[in-house]
Amino acid sequence: MSGTSLDGLDIAYCEFEKNNKWKYKIIHAKTIIYTKEWKKKLSAAYKRRPNDVSDIDNAFGAFIANEVLKFTKRQKIKPDFISSHGHTVFHEPDNGITVQIGSGQVISALCKLPVVCDFRSGDVAMGGQGAPLVPLVDRLLFSEYEYCLNLGGFANISYNDSRGKRVAFDVCPVNIVLNRLANHFRKEFDRSGNIASQGKINDNLLKKLNSLSFYSSNPPKSLGREWMEKTFLPALHFFDISVKDKLRTVVEHVAIQVSLIVNLHFKVDRKKILITGGGVYNRFLMKRIVSHANANVALPDDKTIQFKEAMAFSFLGVLRMRNEVNILKSVTGAKKDSSGGKIYDLD
Numbered sequence: 001m002s003g004t005s006l007d008g009l010d011i012a013y014c015e016f017e018k019n020n021k022w023k024y025k026i027i028h029a030k031t032i033i034y035t036k037e038w039k040k041k042l043s044a045a046y047k048r049r050p051n052d053v054s055d056i057d058n059a060f061g062a063f064i065a066n067e068v069l070k071f072t073k074r075q076k077i078k079p080d081f082i083s084s085h086g087h088t089v090f091h092e093p094d095n096g097i098t099v100q101i102g103s104g105q106v107i108s109a110l111c112k113l114p115v116v117c118d119f120r121s122g123d124v125a126m127g128g129q130g131a132p133l134v135p136l137v138d139r140l141l142f143s144e145y146e147y148c149l150n151l152g153g154f155a156n157i158s159y160n161d162s163r164g165k166r167v168a169f170d171v172c173p174v175n176i177v178l179n180r181l182a183n184h185f186r187k188e189f190d191r192s193g194n195i196a197s198q199g200k201i202n203d204n205l206l207k208k209l210n211s212l213s214f215y216s217s218n219p220p221k222s223l224g225r226e227w228m229e230k231t232f233l234p235a236l237h238f239f240d241i242s243v244k245d246k247l248r249t250v251v252e253h254v255a256i257q258v259s260l261i262v263n264l265h266f267k268v269d270r271k272k273i274l275i276t277g278g279g280v281y282n283r284f285l286m287k288r289i290v291s292h293a294n295a296n297v298a299l300p301d302d303k304t305i306q307f308k309e310a311m312a313f314s315f316l317g318v319l320r321m322r323n324e325v326n327i328l329k330s331v332t333g334a335k336k337d338s339s340g341g342k343i344y345d346l347d
Helices: 038-047 056-077 104-111 119-125 134-141 175-185 191-197 203-210 225-237 243-262 283-292 300-322
Strands: 009-018 022-032 089-092 097-101 115-117 147-151 154-160 166-173 270-275 295-298 342-344
Touching: 009 300, 022 056, 022 134, 022 300, 038 089, 056 097, 056 104, 089 225, 097 119, 104 115, 104 191, 104 342, 115 300, 134 154, 134 166, 134 300, 147 243, 154 243, 166 243, 175 225, 175 243, 191 243, 191 283, 203 225, 203 243, 203 342, 243 283, 270 300, 283 295, 283 300
Parallel strands: 147 270, 270 295
Antiparallel strands: 009 022, 089 097, 115 342, 147 154, 154 166
């Protein structure tokens, strides 16, 4: 799993068991930090055309395969198969485009294992957003929570509506913007939100961000780097204020957008919300979310916080190998539920 915030490649060795209910276990997990060269390649890939990425697709597939081989050798394990999300380069579902690089065929050939990959394109072909895909995992593995929120490059949330239908969508950008602002201070990220906490909220910027049309549109909906570049960043850069104030205002914006969703649904006074993803370690951001949201925040074990997305795509791969539904039309807006993902097998 490689996220939009370019933190690194997440590898997780997981075990799944089903009796009356599915259960998961993250046995081993590791994040491979990208070199400057790979960060540069991945961050610049969107400047190409969607049909002109075969070289980096194969190269990134080889990179994934080599890291998986080192990981399995170090841990002395032999997986049944590899489930790979890859790295999203293009995501414009309204134009029928979504591309995740990291060739499954190359991974399979080098690792000598079956590979499930390319989870999103089939759903997009059926008119769906191709995202988010984790909500089915939330429903099957984390049903005790009213909400499941992930704070990654973008925030996404999932929950059951009043009819019991799973609803999920991207909420707003998080680390993909916060990290970029932290780069101005020559830091990869704003550790614990320390820099943001020193800034002041700019009311005009906050109002402009909160009024972006995406937030008033109904799900299914998803966000990608394209939207951030074309819409969010121009709004952010419109105001000539300090970077610290921008960081502080974006943190408040994220907390408000999350709380607007959490506070809108369910009649119970205090909802249970499970939060995972790198944003959990931004203590200041978490403090602001808790301040705004009428909910009891639950944090799982550290492995689940860091590697839930990687585990989720492992599970989606399990469902695909069993030819069971792993993508919900209620979430993506596609014509029907589907078992998404291409399978590359040595046979």
